Amino acid sequence: MADVAARVGVSRALVSLVFRGAEGASQETRERVFRAAAECGYQPDTAARMLRRRRSGFLGVVYTASDPFHAELVEAVYPAAEQRGYNVVLSAVTAARDEREAVGDLLGFRSEALMVIGHRALSEELAPLVAGTPAVTVGARLPGTPFDSVRTNDAQGVRQAVDHLVESGHRSIAHIDGGSMLSAAARRRGYREAMRRHGLQEEITVLPGDYSEDSGVRAAHELCRRDRLPTAVVAGNDRCAVGLLDSLLRLGVDVPGEVSVVGYDDSQLARLSHVDLTTVRQDAGQTAESAIQALVERLDGGRTEAKDVVLRPELIVRGTTGPPRTAS
Amino acid sequence: MADVAARVGVSRALVSLVFRGAEGASQETRERVFRAAAECGYQPDTAARMLRRRRSGFLGVVYTASDPFHAELVEAVYPAAEQRGYNVVLSAVTAARDEREAVGDLLGFRSEALMVIGHRALSEELAPLVAGTPAVTVGARLPGTPFDSVRTNDAQGVRQAVDHLVESGHRSIAHIDGGSMLSAAARRRGYREAMRRHGLQEEITVLPGDYSEDSGVRAAHELCRRDRLPTAVVAGNDRCAVGLLDSLLRLGVDVPGEVSVVGYDDSQLARLSHVDLTTVRQDAGQTAESAIQALVERLDGGRTEAKDVVLRPELIVRGTTGPPRTAS
DNA sequence: AGCAGGGTCTAGCACGTGCTAGTGGCACGT
DNA sequence: ACGTGCCACTAGCACGTGCTAGACCCTGCT
Numbered sequence: 001m002a003d004v005a006a007r008v009g010v011s012r013a014l015v016s017l018v019f020r021g022a023e024g025a026s027q028e029t030r031e032r033v034f035r036a037a038a039e040c041g042y043q044p045d046t047a048a049r050m051l052r053r054r055r056s057g058f059l060g061v062v063y064t065a066s067d068p069f070h071a072e073l074v075e076a077v078y079p080a081a082e083q084r085g086y087n088v089v090l091s092a093v094t095a096a097r098d099e100r101e102a103v104g105d106l107l108g109f110r111s112e113a114l115m116v117i118g119h120r121a122l123s124e125e126l127a128p129l130v131a132g133t134p135a136v137t138v139g140a141r142l143p144g145t146p147f148d149s150v151r152t153n154d155a156q157g158v159r160q161a162v163d164h165l166v167e168s169g170h171r172s173i174a175h176i177d178g179g180s181m182l183s184a185a186a187r188r189r190g191y192r193e194a195m196r197r198h199g200l201q202e203e204i205t206v207l208p209g210d211y212s213e214d215s216g217v218r219a220a221h222e223l224c225r226r227d228r229l230p231t232a233v234v235a236g237n238d239r240c241a242v243g244l245l246d247s248l249l250r251l252g253v254d255v256p257g258e259v260s261v262v263g264y265d266d267s268q269l270a271r272l273s274h275v276d277l278t279t280v281r282q283d284a285g286q287t288a289e290s291a292i293q294a295l296v297e298r299l300d301g302g303r304t305e306a307k308d309v310v311l312r313p314e315l316i317v318r319g320t321t322g323p324p325r326t327a328s
Numbered sequence: 329m330a331d332v333a334a335r336v337g338v339s340r341a342l343v344s345l346v347f348r349g350a351e352g353a354s355q356e357t358r359e360r361v362f363r364a365a366a367e368c369g370y371q372p373d374t375a376a377r378m379l380r381r382r383r384s385g386f387l388g389v390v391y392t393a394s395d396p397f398h399a400e401l402v403e404a405v406y407p408a409a410e411q412r413g414y415n416v417v418l419s420a421v422t423a424a425r426d427e428r429e430a431v432g433d434l435l436g437f438r439s440e441a442l443m444v445i446g447h448r449a450l451s452e453e454l455a456p457l458v459a460g461t462p463a464v465t466v467g468a469r470l471p472g473t474p475f476d477s478v479r480t481n482d483a484q485g486v487r488q489a490v491d492h493l494v495e496s497g498h499r500s501i502a503h504i505d506g507g508s509m510l511s512a513a514a515r516r517r518g519y520r521e522a523m524r525r526h527g528l529q530e531e532i533t534v535l536p537g538d539y540s541e542d543s544g545v546r547a548a549h550e551l552c553r554r555d556r557l558p559t560a561v562v563a564g565n566d567r568c569a570v571g572l573l574d575s576l577l578r579l580g581v582d583v584p585g586e587v588s589v590v591g592y593d594d595s596q597l598a599r600l601s602h603v604d605l606t607t608v609r610q611d612a613g614q615t616a617e618s619a620i621q622a623l624v625e626r627l628d629g630g631r632t633e634a635k636d637v638v639l640r641p642e643l644i645v646r647g648t649t650g651p652p653r654t655a656s
Numbered sequence: 657a658g659c660a661g662g663g664t665c666t667a668g669c670a671c672g673t674g675c676t677a678g679t680g681g682c683a684c685g686t
Numbered sequence: 687a688c689g690t691g692c693c694a695c696t697a698g699c700a701c702g703t704g705c706t707a708g709a710c711c712c713t714g715c716t
Contacts, residue, residue, distance in 0.1 A: 012672095108374040274575060376671090
């Protein structure tokens with residue numbers, strides 16, 4: 001920076017002033033400073049900058065590298081943060097790097113607030129580490145903690161799926177669940193409630209699953225072994241639905257002619273033309289937006305009480321659902 | 329840090345010394361310092377730390393948020409960097425954030441070296457920005473630049489696939505290419521060369537594609553429209569292969585009974601039990617390792633001439649390939 | 657007693673930036 | 687001639703840490 005100043009023949013303070021866009025420099029000087037900086041290859045030092053102003057302007061984001069839905073959220077986080085005058089620092093959780101390390105890195109960077117994506121989220125163990133830093137968990141709520149949370153109403157999403165099927169005339173509707181996954185309980189509950197509300201409690205069938213394609217494959221074989229196929233299946237998520245679809249195809253069961261299938265997530269997978277899966281969308285853009293919004297409210301708006309944002313999912317009807325087969 | 333020092337009743341310098349693990353403090357004092365730090369919730373400030381030592385210890389990584397293969401690389405980058413005493417800073421390229429911004433952020437952090445993943449990589453436009461900072465591009469080589477590069481020998485990978493099919497007895501082998509994608513040219517060339525080497529130049533059939541599932545779907549319909557199906561197809565990548573597989577299934581063509589299919593990438597997709605795709609692996613772990621290695625050689629080893637690492641791909645034989653059908 | 661040497665600790669500057677308080681010059685009005 | 691106000695610019699401290707040079711105490715040897 002001193003180099004640039006010397007080159008232009010002004011003080012270092014003026015260069016600083018120009019670079020942060022403050023008032024008090026003539027238009028001509030500004031241009032000369034920028035030109036000189038480009039010649040020197042000068043770029044302001046973020047570390048020194050955030051050391052001096054007490055604020056770093058960083059929002060730390062913890063996510064799981066291998067999860068495609070997390071990737072969608074990360075994608076949406078950047079514009080949401082930028083729009084509110086903040087920058088994003090990423091920290092990935094991987095097989096060799098746990099949340100403790102990821103959060104530690106972010107705090108070392110003096111992130112002003114934390115957005116933690118993932119079903120394991122901020123465990124109680126991490127809470128004291130974060131003390132004093134606003135944080136929002138995405139996809140789950142941690143009752144014992146002071147953190148905000150943003151999540152989708154999973155029960156409602158599954159209810160929408162069931163309602164859609166019942167409206168099309170289905171009565172025999174099965175569910176493949178997500179086992180012990182965090183959101184699985186809510187989805188299972190939504191299925192049970194919806195069936196009961198339609199007077200179909202006799203038809204309730206829950207098959208065990210774990211959100212993997214393989215669990216869809218297993219469920220397909222299990223269903224075909226029974227004497228009577230359901231006319232529709234609500235899978236715990238899209239991956240499970242794709243495994244199910246593929247196996248039904250191989251087993252000679254027509255979709256949606258004989259069996260209708262609904263997924264959950266509206267992932268890239270579901271949108272592929274040859275899959276064309278009816279599914280329930282969790283809006284990544286809206287989720288990211290709400291999470292960032294919550295953090296900024298605490299930082300700039302002075303909010304202190306915890307907030308729990310529950311987003312409405314949306315049913316996306318595509319080609320894997322239709323009216324039920326007439327003969328059983 | 330002064331708080332911690334006051335709490336223990338020692339100087340600030342000693343606390344600093346304890347925290348960076350330097351010699352010259354008694355075991356007892358160390359413990360008292362750590363205890364006091366935990367009570368205060370103290371954590372060293374990364375910004376101030378890297379301001380003082382002239383080195384930041386950061387390796388900046390630019391990747392595309394929406395690409396699953398990039399995610400695999402990111403996953404592998406962390407341990408590779410840690411092992412060599414470096415930390416990783418991530419910067420994502422998204423729809424709303426181009427490489428210029430991503431690289432700018434990383435340089436602002438005073439990253440000591442840059443790893444840029446992605447087919448558009450460091451364009452000429454970015455080269456002057458990076459001047460002076462060691463950089464490695466992954467997946468492509470930029471001839472005009474001083475950067476290192478790490479990539480997989482795509483032509484060789486496709487040759488291995490063709491060799492495998494020919495050894496199984498196939499002669500009529502088609503290829504669905506990746507259009508104008510960066511690696512598509514090499515894969516197409518590998519296919520042509522391998523066919524020629526086996527004396528099968530008459531059988532060369534290249535169908536247009538673009539690495540998407542849809543292009544596999546289109547290719548399946550195109551092939552079935554012809555009077556004679558090939559006995560095997562080498563798809564440009566796994567996604568294309570999956571689209572192809574699914575459409576063949578729907579069209580009533582048995583795989584691998586009537587047609588064998590080979591993909592490329594060994595993505596998660598290929599490993600699914602119901603897909604079980606024979607494919608060519610690009611080793612993400614090895615790629616990340618080589619890229620980090622190249623950067624560290626420049627930083628610590630003093631290497632200055634550019635280096636181009638070309639990795640050997642590996643054929644993974646699974647369930648979608650077998651001997652050709654006997655009757656045409 | 658005096659000195660050397662090692663172990664433990666401390667004072668204080670430097671890193672690159674932001675910002676407060678202030679300087680100097682010019683135009684204007686009285 | 688002098689005060690007033692504005693514009694363009696500058697001097698120098700502060701941010702939280704690392705590190706050099708040195709201080710202090712204790713032990714053991716001459």
